[in-house]
Amino acid sequence: MDKPFNNKAWFLVLPVFILVAISAIIPLMTVVNYSVQDTFGNNQFFWAGTEWFVEVLHSQRFWDAFLKNIAFSATILVIEIPLGIVIALSMPKRGIWVPFCLVLMSLPLLIPWNVVGTIWQVFGRADIGLLGYFLDWLGISYNYATNAVDAWITIIIMDVWHWTSLVVLLSYAGLVSIPEAYYQAARIDGASKWKVFRYIQLPKMNRVLLIAVLLRFMDSFMVYTEPFVLTGGGPGNSTTFLSIDLVKMAIGQFDLGPAAAMSLVYFLVVLLVSWVFFTVMTNLDADAPEKGVQD
Amino acid sequence: MFELKNISKKVGDGYHIRDVSLRLEKGSLNVLLGPTLSGKTTLMRLMAGLDKPTEGDIIFNGESVLGVPVQKRNIAMVYQQFINYPAMTVYENIASPMRISGLSKSDIDKKVRSAAELMKLSEFLDRTPLNLSGGQQQRTALARALVKGAELVLLDEPLANLDYKLREELRVELPRLFAETGAVLVYATTEPHEALLLGGNTATLSEGRITQFGKSISVHNNPVDLSTAQIFSDPPMNMLNVKKSNGEIEFEGEKASLPQELVSLPDGNYKVGVRPHHIQLVKPSEDTLTVTAKIATTEITGSESFIHIEKSDYQWVALTHGVHRVDIGETVPVYLNPSDFFFFDGHDKLVASPARLQGENN
Missing domain, CATH: 1.10.3720.10 (MetI-like)
Structure with a gap:
């Protein structure tokens, strides 16, 4: 049966998506994650909002x-x-x-x-x-x-x-x-x-x-x-x-x-x-x- | 008057230009016709003074200009590529040579506007060249050459990169525009029909030598030798070797009688040139040489058909009007009328051209 649309294209895009995710998006999002939280180690995070940005821009x-x-x-x-x-x-x-x-x-x-x-x-x-x-x-x-x-x-x-x-x-x-x-x-x-x-x-x-x-x-x-x-x-x-x-x-x-x-x-x-x-x-x-x- | 006296240009061991002499009159249009690498551009560079000849002299208005640097010679040159100053507007581009020569502002303005008018550029004066179409870019370059008031204008295949319609248009306008300036106009081209359409004089160039110089039509009709005939024919002239004896010629076993005026040619072997449109596929009423040949390929352009045919080692092209449906590989008779023949002797010199063309010599 001929389907005019199918989802095969996603499989073709997937490798590139994974590569870009590993090399760019995930690290960037980690940085974003750190920038809005505070941590004292032990993997404990506290929401800090824009505090760090304000601090950086005023330093x-x-x-x-x-x-x-x-x-x-x-x-x-x-x-x-x-x-x-x-x-x-x-x-x-x-x-x-x-x-x-x-x-x-x-x-x-x-x-x-x-x-x-x-x-x-x-x-x-x-x-x-x-x-x-x-x-x-x-x-x-x-x-x-x-x-x-x-x-x-x-x-x-x-x-x-x-x-x-x-x-x-x-x-x-x-x-x-x-x-x-x-x-x-x-x-x-x-x-x-x-x-x-x-x-x-x-x-x-x-x-x-x-x-x-x-x-x-x-x-x-x-x-x-x-x-x-x-x-x-x-x-x-x-x-x-x-x-x-x-x-x-x-x-x-x-x-x-x-x-x-x-x-x-x-x-x-x-x-x-x-x-x-x-x-x-x-x-x-x-x-x-x-x-x-x-x- | 612009005169080249026995000029040669030697590069390494070879000659790019060999012993060229030409006398070009003021206000005349002169076509340099020759295939690629025949030396047209080299010759133009020598004429302009961009290069120096290794031998010979160049005389302008009675004086040698060999020692005069190119910027002092008052020449203009237009190239196959569209050469304009990329960051200047069309107006500034046209004005640039006059700015360097130091004309007053109002004079420059007047000249720029009238040249732009002639070249149909008036509405584009504020644009930069890259925002113009190819034809407009080339017209800007031509306008620049026009306003300069140069005594020698060199056009090196100026229309080659333009589309068909623009080329036709500009080809008609060009000679007229430059003729009014009284300049010596030199126009290089690879296309024989362009030389004919432009009129004026034609110098045929082959391997760095001028083979013939004269009125375009007379060079076309009475080429002095084989290479001139070949250069001045597109598609190339068809060649065949014939043997003449008594009032007859013989080609590959086929015979035909010669017209009256050719009977007096000395007997012997000749090379014969036939223009493509003189190879006929339909038997004409006159007495002809009939040759059976094989059809190799055909190119149909609409109003004309080019039929490539083969006969033993010979490869010919026949140009016929209308669309002819012929089958590739088929063997057909073709008809050649000896009164259309150009006869060349053993040294490739012309010994007889078709009688009806001889009256058009001058």
């Missing part, structure tokens, strides 16, 4: 860390995006050096966070690190373990070293997709190098740059490993970003309730800012496809 500690995150992400974006574009522009478009450059650019991306952290941690040490020793020899006082500015600079350099390549590769992909005829047309018009960049390369790259900005923002806003490996959030609280504070609160102090509330706020902030970024940048991109005829 100076949270906003300090939050501001550090904002400052860090902003600095990273301001450095990495222009630097990545400049490097991409100076890479060869064809020839035997292309694969060489691409591999060179991909190398930092292949190194795990904590290894990058360790590399720079050792590199920057004044007693045995090449960089630290050299700076010391030059008479520049540099010590990330005691000086907050040095610690910040080190973390920023780490991130730039680690992730500028991503911006380079994305920009490069955008650049090589520009047909040669555009450059010819610009030459015939007598356009300067800057004008070629401003009116051809940049508009043609804006989509990949949008992705680069989004990825770099999300990633840098969730910075954890580098400051953790370098100084564990110090000196003092100078590199205690939200993620580090969160771990301290949850695992160090075992304040599960406030930590859960904080991680939810943290998650929502990343989501919200990414969404704002995306909407603003797609609107700036005047070529909204729904407006006109596409072919």
Whole structure:
């Protein structure tokens, strides 16, 4: 008998549903569960309502860390995006050096966070690190373990070293997709190098740059490993970003309730800012496809 | 006047352009006709000054322009792809070359609006190119070339990426629009019928050489050699090797008598070219060469049918009007009239073309 509808589809969706449940929904709901309850161990829970959220949003500690995150992400974006574009522009478009450059650019991306952290941690040490020793020899006082500015600079350099390549590769992909005829047309018009960049390369790259900005923002806003490996959030609280504070609160102090509330706020902030970024940048991109005829 | 003097472009060991000489008059329309990779784009790049020839000279208004950089040459170029500044509006795109040359604002505005009028872009001036259809994008690029007042306008297969109807429309408008500017217009295409429809002059290009240059219709009717005939025929001209003796030709055992004007050809072997529409499936009243051939495939376009036929090692295409129902694999007689034949000698040079076309030489 032919049934136009049956429930077979559920069986096909089930594996994906189970996977997503295990990997995302269940952990998230656990966090939600913790964020509205209080526990003193022994698996005893007491309803706390929005108490933890109120506490987190009113705590100076949270906003300090939050501001550090904002400052860090902003600095990273301001450095990495222009630097990545400049490097991409100076890479060869064809020839035997292309694969060489691409591999060179991909190398930092292949190194795990904590290894990058360790590399720079050792590199920057004044007693045995090449960089630290050299700076010391030059008479520049540099010590990330005691000086907050040095610690910040080190973390920023780490991130730039680690992730500028991503911006380079994305920009490069955008650049090589520009047909040669555009450059010819610009030459015939007598356009300067800057004008070629401003009116051809940049508009043609804006989509990949949008992705680069989004990825770099999300990633840098969730910075954890580098400051953790370098100084564990110090000196003092100078590199205690939200993620580090969160771990301290949850695992160090075992304040599960406030930590859960904080991680939810943290998650929502990343989501919200990414969404704002995306909407603003797609609107700036005047070529909204729904407006006109596409072919 | 724009003149190429024996220019060549050597890349590595091979020539991309070999010993090309051309004289193009002001206000003339010149078609570069050749298959893909025949060197049309390379030649255009040399004309524009985007590349330098390895040999030869380029003369513009009596002076060599080889040393003049491309942005100072006052040329315009339109490509097969629709090339516009992506972040600028249509208005700004059309205005861009004039902005660089420093015209006054009101002059620019006037020119942009009149070009937009001609190209039917008036209502789209505030849009960016990606919000336009392909045809409108290409018209923007053409408008930009038009307002520039360039002395040399290079159009590199400008209509190839457009749909059929737009192509027809623009093909009619283009020569007229640019003729008014008095520029030397060069138009590259792979399509023989486009060269004929545009009129003007045609230079046929084969493997980097100009095989012939002259009025489009006369190049078509009297190609100097085999490769020109092949380039200027779509579908390709059908070839057969014949033996001429006395007043007769012989092909694969079949014989036909020649028309009066061809009897005087020296006896011997010739390559013969026949245009697809001259292979007839219905026996005509005249005396013809009758060949039995096998039908390989047929393509029916509605008003016309292309019938691919095979005869020993020869593969021909017959173009017939109307829809013909023939069975694939069937053997049918086809009729070739010797007065439609183009005769080529052993060096592929034309020795005789159909008599009725010779009057149209000039």
